[in-house]
Amino acid sequence: GAGVSQSPSNKVTEKGKDVELRCDPISGHTALYWYRQSLGQGLEFLIYFQGNSAPDKSGLPSDRFSAERTGGSVSTLTIQRTQQEDSAVYLCASSLTSGTDGELFFGEGSRLTVL
């Protein structure tokens, strides 16, 4: 596709269940980011992938959160044993370069609701 694609667009789950969120970046973009947007909050950085380098996981809020990027393209964000405070919109972005002067292209997000 032409833009960053995220799925599912909406996910409702019960507390304690595991969820997987998928991101398909723009073809050719080497950098991929996950952010979380909670109601009334800004965007919280979670994790960053650049090519084959080790990911920057410094923003992951707990060890229940993990992410992987297969083949330098599609990424999956996994949240284990979900809690109500995990409810948020999870945004994925990609960029052509790893430099901070590169423009980030965002998907429309996956809205997660934990009951």
Add this chain to the structure above:
Amino acid sequence: AQSVTQLDSQVPVFEEAPVELRCNYSSSVSVYLFWYVQYPNQGLQLLLKYLSGSTLVESINGFEAEFNKSQTSFHLRKPSVHISDTAEYFCAVTPRGRRALTFGSGTRLQVQP
């Protein structure tokens, strides 16, 4: 560490009126600054950015922002807004050489006829 403060969570304004969306940041090192916009039911997209050079930067749809180092601000302005400018605007900052942007909490601009 960096932080971004957007003082106004909502800014209502009438069509064709001027608007200013405020953004202040804190950082101990030099930074790059960005404004992103999120239109209803769309993903965030870059509006404008300051990397170096002229402190006044402009977007293609009439917005401008000025980097003020002494006041650590990067306020967004438009002299005359349109209904189509209704959106949420996010200010973001990153230290030069880093990768992850730090975003503010956003300002919802509501343009009324």
